[in-house]
Amino acid sequence: MSPFVPGTDIRIEGRPGGPLAGLTFAAKDLFDVAGHPTGGGNPDWARQNPIPTRHAWAVQALLDAGCTLVGKTITDEVSLGILGENAFEGTPVNPAAPGHVPGGSSSGSASAVAQGLCDTALGTDTGGSVRVPASFCGLYGIRPTHGRLDLAGMLPQAPTSDTTGWFARDAATFARVSAVLLGEEMPPARPTRLIVATDAFGIADAETAEALGPMLDRLKRLVPDWREEVMAPPGLAAWSRAQRTLQPVEAWETFRPWVERDNPRFAFNVARGLVLGAMVPEAERGWAALTRREARGRLRGLLPPGTVLALPTTPFPAPKAGLPLTELEPIRATINLLCAQGGLAGHPQVSIPGATVGGHPVGISLIAARGADALLVGACLALEEIA
Amino acid sequence: MSPFVPGTDIRIEGRPGGPLAGLTFAAKDLFDVAGHPTGGGNPDWARQNPIPTRHAWAVQALLDAGCTLVGKTITDEVSLGILGENAFEGTPVNPAAPGHVPGGSSSGSASAVAQGLCDTALGTDTGGSVRVPASFCGLYGIRPTHGRLDLAGMLPQAPTSDTTGWFARDAATFARVSAVLLGEEMPPARPTRLIVATDAFGIADAETAEALGPMLDRLKRLVPDWREEVMAPPGLAAWSRAQRTLQPVEAWETFRPWVERDNPRFAFNVARGLVLGAMVPEAERGWAALTRREARGRLRGLLPPGTVLALPTTPFPAPKAGLPLTELEPIRATINLLCAQGGLAGHPQVSIPGATVGGHPVGISLIAARGADALLVGACLALEEIA
Numbered sequence A, B: 001m002s003p004f005v006p007g008t009d010i011r012i013e014g015r016p017g018g019p020l021a022g023l024t025f026a027a028k029d030l031f032d033v034a035g036h037p038t039g040g041g042n043p044d045w046a047r048q049n050p051i052p053t054r055h056a057w058a059v060q061a062l063l064d065a066g067c068t069l070v071g072k073t074i075t076d077e078v079s080l081g082i083l084g085e086n087a088f089e090g091t092p093v094n095p096a097a098p099g100h101v102p103g104g105s106s107s108g109s110a111s112a113v114a115q116g117l118c119d120t121a122l123g124t125d126t127g128g129s130v131r132v133p134a135s136f137c138g139l140y141g142i143r144p145t146h147g148r149l150d151l152a153g154m155l156p157q158a159p160t161s162d163t164t165g166w167f168a169r170d171a172a173t174f175a176r177v178s179a180v181l182l183g184e185e186m187p188p189a190r191p192t193r194l195i196v197a198t199d200a201f202g203i204a205d206a207e208t209a210e211a212l213g214p215m216l217d218r219l220k221r222l223v224p225d226w227r228e229e230v231m232a233p234p235g236l237a238a239w240s241r242a243q244r245t246l247q248p249v250e251a252w253e254t255f256r257p258w259v260e261r262d263n264p265r266f267a268f269n270v271a272r273g274l275v276l277g278a279m280v281p282e283a284e285r286g287w288a289a290l291t292r293r294e295a296r297g298r299l300r301g302l303l304p305p306g307t308v309l310a311l312p313t314t315p316f317p318a319p320k321a322g323l324p325l326t327e328l329e330p331i332r333a334t335i336n337l338l339c340a341q342g343g344l345a346g347h348p349q350v351s352i353p354g355a356t357v358g359g360h361p362v363g364i365s366l367i368a369a370r371g372a373d374a375l376l377v378g379a380c381l382a383l384e385e386i387a
Helices: A043-047 A056-066 A107-114 A133-135 A171-182 A198-205 A206-211 A211-223 A236-262 A266-278 A281-302 A325-346 A373-383 B043-047 B056-062 B107-114 B131-137 B171-182 B198-203 B205-209 B212-220 B234-263 B270-277 B284-300 B324-345 B371-383
Strands: A026-027 A068-073 A118-123 A141-142 A165-169 A192-195 A227-230 A265-267 A308-313 A351-356 A360-367 B022-029 B070-072 B120-124 B140-143 B164-168 B193-197 B226-229 B263-267 B307-312 B349-357 B360-367
Touching: A026 A043, A026 A056, A026 A107, A043 B234, A056 A068, A056 A118, A056 A141, A056 A171, A056 B198, A056 B263, A107 A118, A107 A165, A107 A227, A118 A171, A133 A141, A133 A325, A133 A351, A133 A360, A141 A171, A141 A373, A165 A171, A171 A373, A192 A198, A192 A211, A192 B056, A192 B171, A198 A236, A198 A308, A198 A325, A206 A211, A206 A351, A211 A360, A211 A373, A236 A266, A236 A281, A236 A325, A265 A266, A265 B270, A265 B349, A266 A325, A266 B263, A266 B270, A281 A308, A281 A325, A325 B234, A351 A373, A360 A373, B022 B107, B056 B070, B056 B171, B070 B107, B107 B120, B107 B131, B107 B164, B120 B171, B120 B198, B131 B140, B131 B164, B131 B324, B131 B349, B140 B171, B140 B307, B140 B371, B171 B371, B193 B198, B193 B212, B198 B234, B198 B307, B198 B324, B205 B212, B212 B349, B212 B360, B212 B371, B226 B263, B234 B270, B234 B284, B234 B324, B270 B324, B284 B324, B307 B371, B349 B371, B360 B371
Parallel strands: A026 A068, A026 A118, A192 A227, A192 A308, B022 B070, B022 B120, B193 B226, B193 B307
Antiparallel strands: A118 A165, A141 A165, A141 A351, A265 B263, A308 A360, A351 A360, B120 B164, B140 B164, B140 B349, B307 B360, B349 B360
């Protein structure tokens, strides 16, 4: 299945002479491209919303830097999904794991980069939507510090967790694109301290944790001052529950006016998520908000400037495509155990190709202090020089 | 919008010389027609279920009687709907109220008969799906005694409430078709007693109740021994709540294996109904089951053989098509106040063209003892002779 949105054919040349001249990119179909409908991965979103007249901020930034737009990519419906199976537009192929999902919701963007159809691609990450497909497709991917980028022209889901992210096949391209979108230089960088998140490695499948061992060893050689520590003292399950309470509530607030006006079509599980988001009791929201506050304090304390925390991006490589819904639910829940901290605390995170398990890629992630995005991208470059 | 399922083109000649020779019919796309997919009004039902090799019982019965099948008609998704707006296949036109819904879920069947595209059409009625479109389109329609017809080859929804029904434009055709499907003669018949359901008339919009006055007077001339009485002593709202508890629970049981395997696409409100059906607490089910038992006892006591009860079929004529979801919900709930007794108690009910309100039709209904379907159809014939 092509990673591009069926029926679209878009090409916009980048401005000549910019820092990304000669590179190409694709944009997840949540980003506005002037004159083209923003489909949002749902057949009723584009039809029921006006055609944008301006490019999204991130699209414009890449075009201005000389990068050429070559298409809009498939996304899970209005970004509500983590596996990349869209019942209306299809499942983009995962070239690194044929027959397996690409990961989502930035499924087409990851697939397009992994297939070499473009050099980089824009995604969004609210609950893992860049990190998971980066892990499953064997790519570099970033979820920047929450609130750092201008999200104008990006279809929102849960604004207190939404970010714009991107993918690349190699660290050098990843750094060039990151420099443009983050607006600062991205030289190779060596963190001063490394924390290995023991609870997160404990969540991963045993063979995934073991397969990531050599990459972890390289990280330890890059950052000799390392130690092991629990990331989430109340349990990753508690953090996950908090995120899976707050995010659906916000998603319902975001999409409610559209849903209540137009009664749009959704895959069953997407509609169910919205229904459940509408039904969260106030007491649950209160608990989740307090747990978020605690998680933010914990990561702020754990990650002073210069320190990075390592964890598996996903607990396993890409699951098979086409599994029944009942089998997907526990898979989604387990992935969320590792991803929830991103939307909850808003720290920047990069996923780095980490290992293969049964021939399929799985990523390792680094998290740093809020605003220390450059340290993470720089570490990707520095890591390449470590044997 | 055509009442026929997009992309279908079906014609099967009836057996020559039967009692319905010369008549044509259409079948709601919940009825199996051998060699053609049963679409169920949902894009993932047909795709994910085998093509039937036998006709549904009711289709075979009409073909054997000489009636010619001319098409399969649009239905609300897997019969979950009462207004006739299908987000995937469109809204069949209501020729009696252009710009207004045809009523559902047997929307295409009612539309096809009302447009004169066939003489009769098969529908299903679980919670009002024949009665409501009959009322909105100005047709005769029947919900037979629950359990009387063979439902083989009909896509189920809530088996303790499901029935096969049908429509006609005139009482004579209605009686001919009814004689075949009910398997008994349908002479004109005069009930011995008439009860006017005061609570049901009180639920109707004032102008609808008033408009039905002349038809009620004709009924009183047909059955001079009449009285007014409350149909539902605990309140029609209590009966409606019971039906709106039991029916979604059963619908979820019916569709759960398919939904949990295939994660099908639905309009939001259809998915929401299934989600809520899955979440009904046991205590609510228990209360609803007891209320159903009371309702059955009440109607059995109220309707000895020979007695009929009159009520407005719907509380108002057809609402406008294309209303926002938030406006549809109270409309659906109000319609259910009058229809719930059918699925709850299982008595036979005919809807008769009763009046027009603002130029749009609205039906009057007669209910009789279980098994007394012929009395109701016969009363339709006899009523024609009353000035």
